[in-house]
Amino acid sequence: MAATALELSTLGHRIRHQRVSSGFTLDELGERVGVAGSQLSLIENGKREPKLSLLQAIAAATGTDVTDLLSTEPPNRRAALEIELERAQSSSVFRRLGVPPVKVTKGMSDETLESLLGLHRELQRREREAIATPEEARRANTELRLKMRAIDNHLPDIERLAERQLKAAGHTGGALTHRTVSIMAQQLGFELIYVNDLPHSARSVTDLEHGRIYLPPASIPGGHGLRSMALQAMAHRLLGHERPTDYADFLQQRLEINYYAACCLMPETAAVAFLQQAKKDRNLAVEDFRDAFGVTHEAAGMRLTNLSTVHLGIPLHFLRVDGSGAITRVYENDGLPLPMDVTGAIDGQIACRRFAAREAFSQQNRTTEHYQYTDTPGGTFWCSTQTGTTDDGEFSITVGVPFDDAKWFRGRETGKRAVSTCPDESCCRRPAADVAERWAGKAWPSARVHMQMFSPLPRGAFPGVDDNEVYAFLDRHA
Template sequence: MTLLDSELAGAAPQPEEAGDALTLGRRIRERRTALGLTLEQLAAAVDRAPSQLSAIENGRREPRLPLLRALAAALDSTVDELLVDEPPSERAALEIAVERAQRGAVFRSLGIQPIRVSKATGDETLRAILGLHQEVERLHRERAATPEEARRANTQLRREMRVAGNYFAELEQAARELLDSVGYAGGPVSQRAISSIAEKLGFSLHYVSDIPHSTRSVIDRRNGRLYLGNNLPSRDARAPILRALASVVCGHEEPRSYGDFLRQRVEANYLAGAVLLPEHATVELLSEAKQQRQISMEDLRDAFAVSYEMAAHRFTNLATERLGLQVHFMKAHESGTLIKAYENDGVCFPSDALGNLEGATVCRNWTARTIFSQPDRFNPWYQYTDMASGGTYWCTSRVEKAKEGLYSVSVGVRFEDVKWFRGRETPHRSRSFCPDDRCCRRASGELTSKWEAAAWPEAATPTSLLAALPTGTFPGVDANEVYAFLEAHE
């Protein structure tokens, strides 16, 4: 069991599509109806607004334990009876199945307005909707055959990260122990300190010109050597060293599946961030910034001399657990492709039918896309976006450059939490209706009628479009090249 596995073992389960909340809501509604109580009467009995109870009965909100106890008492029931997993009736089971389907990633990707399931909706209508949805799901599964294992593993891992608030105490503890071992006293963690950590773990650092092209680093455990390319900037060498050493610190073994491989990468990136932005010092800085209502990714980046992306990602590790903030993070290529994403604030990221985010196209009206059209690349871009899926979100975004081109890194929160952040006074505002393709993907009727029959573009097809998933113990790594490299340097 890895550090991430053991940390998640104690986390409370969070159903993918709120199935438990739907069942609980139906049981409460059925019990209330059987007792002849109106929604208003039950709300008065538990001292809550009728709208709150309506959201609970519809499975859109889960009651906390004190409210659940009050509901059980008012309904002459028990908490255990209300929490039974089985739907209270055959009709309720059908309603729950349709509601769950309409809230899933496949239905959302179709851009169809969900129907309101009410008493007047006939059983045959519900069965027809459910049958159609199941057939669409089957077709999507067939089309997603090649990279399905990787996408499913990635979706599952992201779900686990969301349950944990993207905070993993054992990795934080491991980072503290590494820093304590080299006498870290505060401020940016130096390259010398990272070299000392490597030495404490029994490894010498070697910068070489012939690092295998399919690798970022290579560890020789037999001779205690860590090889990196000699073209790394001195400051940026810290993160690659820490990511490489994470396999030693976290006790990684050869991955048995793509899921293991992805989990190990998450742990390596997390550990590197936790060392370079130590928890205590980072939380102290962010807490003070929150008091002053001036939380800023730029300040976090500058305080610890790290990249903007690492600062933004590290913020998501600590925002929920240590600052009480629910947030989202995204990295998008200038083409609009979503590269990385995390959320626990309810923002509706684009996704494929399996719920996987990476590779989906980001709405042109989101901050992560609008920033590319801004002339000032030296200051952050702030924007409010009104979402068709519900609610308004505020984001701060910045453009960075990589060998693959430009990409944006964005951090955002719900409207009610923007009061803690610098940039909340921005006048910039946008609206997004995605996944409705009329939002930003469909041309106007005038342009369509003019060019539809005349345009014949050649697609710039990615070389990986039809490629099989990389094979090998470490997917994408040329083992023959690595072994030959180690033999040459021994």
């Protein structure tokens, strides 16, 4: 088998080291072993692979062994620096810069080599951290959404894994308790620890060395979220995740851990039985599904997207929309016309004002679901929307289906109906001609600047996580 460039480089350095240590010039050693000095120079520079007979002659002439010459260890610090620089300058990361490599000379100091290597190490570090540009991230997110739509948002392997883990922990039915989640963690060799000083950039931190999963305080409002966070942390281990290699890998891992947590909180067998009975009764409702398993309205709506098409034969859409109308989470396989940018991304786009997802914000009673039929260029859809409020402002959760499938859902009798012609801008984006003419040149609004416009895409193997903060936290608790 031919030697690699790195192996030839190391061999060349070891031959040069033995030659110089023995006090020979290239020509002098070449004369002793029967080759020209120029040929020996090519070997020492890693440009040519010597025959075994020549290696034996060089070893004999320099008073060493062939095995010593063939060692994979650089003969000294200088050689190690030169070999590492050669390797760094041959990397794809460096070659993409279009910068010519530095030629190492005898007169170049070790300090200069160290400085050059420092630059290369920083280049490699930044390459590992800069996972994606904003456009690449959006494309990766769109590709993942389309991939999941093609399989009806259903991952049977993770469904089965969750059911096995629940059974092993003794869970037989009903809402998943914190105690059962703790048992599931123990069976994986982890202890759940609730702390007040969790790094602000991390939802949880797993200490693999000591078998601990650190979570926010158990007493925080909406503590049901702690079950999901713990399950997500366990999922990384169960699914064999490694450090993300790129942004698409990061998004895939995040989707899988969220899916696993949802499967545990709303197990497929029990959830499908509940939904099939509700469909039989023509009384499907997100709020009933939510209450039966003790989860949030959003979690119940998203879980419905995993199960509805595969088990009930019902295509559907899910939207989370913020108070400004921006779509922050989306799934659809029912043909609902949704806004998208040139990359095909829907997240961040503004939903039609006529959609129930936005109409619901104007309702006086927000404690119950809001129902609506909407005529669109893609057909008529029935939707159920629930609104809520967080520290970041208002949001709505919408689950909807094509008109023909509304018959299975509670709220199908609603008389509320709207018409949307989006993406035609005359629908809800462009003002009426008479209104635009009346106010032309007479208004000057002061725009609100969204600071996220200036925020860089989070860097790091785990985007947005502050490694210094996390490691300091682990040191405190180790």
